[in-house]
Amino acid sequence: MLAGLTAQSALAEVPGSLVKIGVLTDLSGPFADQVGQGSVAAANLAAEDFAKEAGGLKVEILSADHQNKPDIGVSIARRWIDEDGVAAVVDLPNSGVALGVAEALREKHRTALASSSASSDLTGKACAPTTVQWVTDTxxxxxxxxxxxxxxxxxxxxxxxxxxxxxxxxxxxxxxxxxxxxxxxxxxxxxxxxxxxxxxxxxxxxxxxxxxxxxxxxxxxxxxxxxxxxxxxxxxxxxxxxxxxxxxxxxxxxxxxxxxxxxxxxxxWDQNAATRDWSRRFAARMGGRMPTMDQAGVYSATLAYLRAVRTVRSIDGETVVKEMKRAPIDDPLFGRVAIRPDGRAVHDxxxxxxxxxxxxxxxxxxxxxxxxxxxxxxxxxxxxxxxxxxx
Missing domain, CATH: 3.40.50.2300 (Response regulator)
Structure with a gap:
């Protein structure tokens, strides 16, 4: 019993007060404009905004190109967790990649923020207590x-x-x-x-x-x-x-x-004052390009995840996702967002x-x-x- 408690305590820690998030995306293929470098920029904006309220936590953003191949995506995710200490993976365009990575993260008790994957199976037959699907689905x-x-x-x-x-x-x-x-x-x-x-x-x-x-x-x-x-x-x-x-x-x-x-x-981007303000910040880093809904989803999912980590002081996937589901989120880009038990983030x-x-x-x-x-x-x-x- 004592060994179990010790293992659980170690699992719940935020090592070095540093939260590492990997943006696993398409940097060179057919979805590169929808996500790609724009998703990396959005994740960095979320990390910078979180720094104002971080409560002693630091954030590091990593990125990689999964080349739209599930085996490559899963391999990167496993290496990130085992060797680099990554706590969550965000973006995940290409549903085949997302389904494989989400399962790998479930096994590792880390969080999949499937903000750019549209397969409704992620909150259906392939749902997991460590997965949140943010923007939309099929x-x-x-x-x-x-x-x-x-x-x-x-x-x-x-x-x-x-x-x-x-x-x-x-x-x-x-x-x-x-x-x-x-x-x-x-x-x-x-x-x-x-x-x-x-x-x-x-x-x-x-x-x-x-x-x-x-x-x-x-x-x-x-x-x-x-x-x-x-x-x-x-x-x-x-x-x-x-x-x-x-x-x-x-x-x-x-x-x-x-x-x-x-x-x-x-x-x-032109939906209301809040979306326009954030989109102009994004565009300033992206040569004037306005964000897609997937890129906006990377920002919102990353920020919501970091706030949950700050609250529970844990990078255990089940613990963090449970906190994300606990109460509706007032999100600047998507409005009122509620995350259901199946991991589906619901909004207008x-x-x-x-x-x-x-x-x-x-x-x-x-x-x-x-x-x-x-x-x-x-x-x-x-x-x-x-x-x-x-x-």
């Missing part, structure tokens, strides 16, 4: 967009899906919402990550007779699909539904190509339409608000995801 993205388009009568869909965990769960969750609205799926085509030529799949979508081309992908793949759909004239025949685009993608496309797209986001979501070039007042003025999805409706009910931690 259920939220798929249901919000499907509901909005079905309300407009666009109830026949064709899916263009990236063939890994993100795409598969986006397609699954959007299909569930679409059929619940009385809609139907006319077909689907899957492509590997980073496929340059989508022409055969787009022609298949065009011949399906569906009203909606649903893009169950993101980053460079979604940008490529939208550009090629325009070249084939498909964007004039079918409504394009971007199930997981972010403002960095709209900037790459340009308003002329992206205008009219409907998309669901958790954060927009927003449906935006991309502006026409003539509507934009200047650089990065890309969105017009279509509607707000209240937190209670924006995410899958906790008891429907298959999480053993849920009530």
């Amino acid at each position: 259920w939220s993205q798929g249901h919000s967009t499907a509901h909005a388009l079905a309300a407009q009568g666009a109830k026949s869909w064709f899916f263009l899906t990236v063939d890994y965990a993100l795409g598969k769960t986006l397609e699954r969750d959007a299909t569930e919402a679409l059929t619940a609205e009385g809609g139907e799926v006319r077909g689907a085509a899957r492509h590997p990550l980073g496929t340059p030529d989508l022409s055969a799949m787009l022609l298949q979508a065009q011949s399906s007779g569906a009203k909606v081309l649903a893009l169950a992908d993101t980053g460079a793949d979604a940008i490529n699909a939208i550009k090629q759909a325009g070249e084939f004239g498909i964007s004039g025949q079918m409504q394009l539904a971007a199930l997981f685009l972010q403002i960095s993608d709209i900037q790459t496309l340009g308003l002329a190509a992206a205008q009219g797209l409907l998309l669901t986001e958790a954060f927009y 979501m927003y449906l935006y339409r991309v502006k026409k070039p003539s509507q934009s007042r200047g650089p990065w003025d890309d969105y017009e608000l279509v509607g707000t999805i209240p937190a209670a409706e924006a995410f899958r009910p906790a008891n429907e995801g298959g999480c053993t931690l849920a009530p």
Whole structure:
């Protein structure tokens, strides 16, 4: 019994009063604009803001490129914990990487802050008492967009899906919402990550007779699909539904190509005074680039984690996450955030339409608000995801 108590006491300490957080991200691949160096900058901003209230704790931010390979991501996370004393890993774009790393951190009793992973399985069948999923997920993205388009009568869909965990769960969750609205799926085509030529799949979508081309992908793949759909004239025949685009993608496309797209986001830099103030600080470090919702999520998840560590004086994953779940968080970027027993951080979501070039007042003025999805409706009910931690 005494040995057990001693081990638990050692586990609960913050060694040297130093909290190390690893930003595990995509620095060179298709998601680099959504996350990448911007996520590292956001984590550093969180560490600097926390320093004003740290209570004697110091923070060190590490970063690495997982190359969108789960085995590399897991290897980095294990090395960080075993050799560098990292207490938490944040960002985790690419759902396959996130699922593998979250499981490794569960085994090591450290915290996974999956702020940029969208697989709803992270708070479903793969949930863990050491995982928090912050920004959005495939259920939220798929249901919000499907509901909005079905309300407009666009109830026949064709899916263009990236063939890994993100795409598969986006397609699954959007299909569930679409059929619940009385809609139907006319077909689907899957492509590997980073496929340059989508022409055969787009022609298949065009011949399906569906009203909606649903893009169950993101980053460079979604940008490529939208550009090629325009070249084939498909964007004039079918409504394009971007199930997981972010403002960095709209900037790459340009308003002329992206205008009219409907998309669901958790954060927009020009949403209110608080988001504008923080985004300008971010932009000053990123050559004028405004943050994506994923990058904003890195900041908020990191700051909430550090505050919980300060309270419990522990880097034990279960202990810190339990503290994060204890009470709602008043977050400057996402508003009121409550972390449920399944690890899902719940907050309002927003449906935006991309502006026409003539509507934009200047650089990065890309969105017009279509509607707000209240937190209670924006995410899958906790008891429907298959999480053993849920009530």
